[in-house]
Amino acid sequence: MDQSHGFKVVGPGCLKRRPYQLLGVLFKRWRRERILANFLFNTLKAMVVLAGGLSILSQIPQFNGAFATLLTGSGIAALAIGLAAQESLANAINGIVLTISKPFDVGDRVHLMSGSITGFVENITLRHTVVRTFINSRIIIPNSVINKEMIENSDFTEERASAFIDAVITHDSDLELACQTMADVIGAHPDYVDPREPGDTKSPRVAVYVRALSVFGVELRASMWTRTVAINFLACSDARRALKLAFDEAGIKFATGEAAALPPATS
DSSP states (O other), X not given: OBTTTTBOOOOHHHHTSOHXXXXXXXXXXXXXXXXHHHHHHHHHHXXXXXXXXXXXXXXXXXXXXXXXXXXXXXXXXXXXXXXXXXXXXXXXXXXXXXHHHOSSOTTOEEEETTTTEEEEEEEEOSSEEEEEOTTSOEEXXXXXXXXXXXXXXXXXXXXXXXXXXXXXXXXXXXXXHHHHHHHHHHHTSTTXXXXXXXXXXXXXXXXXXXXXXXXXXXXXXXXXXXXXXXXXXXXXXXXXXXXXXXXXXXXXXBOOSSOOOOOOOOO
């Protein structure tokens, strides 16, 4: 290294690194635009590989002759190649559209309505989008397919997520005590976030609603709000477990699958 001029002399070993590895270093700064960075990275990687392959093949005289003959003497071959590349070109164009419109980003939880596919977006390439499911498998979806899909994105505008917690208690249980206990249990969870707007002191921190009055019992419903959808399922599981223990301690009985006894009819 030449210290007097303030720059490093690059050794020949550095030049042996593949170009797309160098591109990966550049894209590390694009963390906030992950879907754009992934798409551009994969596009440039494909271009580098294609250019490298053509460069190698161009050094072979037999290939040059065959390629020139193909270009000058066969319009049918060119048409066949165009038709074969039509689907790949459609996937690439749809990939560009997805990158620009950004209906989802890498890491977003999405649900494809028609295909009933739910998972987290992991990557997007020239050809396809990769979705990781809850069982840690990967679904490879062509860009031309996912661009036509109706997509539910849990992280599109904000990361907060909500899920219902339901409980059905018997008619002879203390309704007000049950509602208060349910609100206390959910609100005490460390991952619960207050959904109220700043300055709203009139609305309860945890709202518990009587969803229905049925022959089986009184149906209660509250919402578990968390910072992200990724932790919501576990938070709901913890809250349901704590709610069962709290109801048992307070003497609040859960309704069974049998209908409650009705008073006899009077003539």
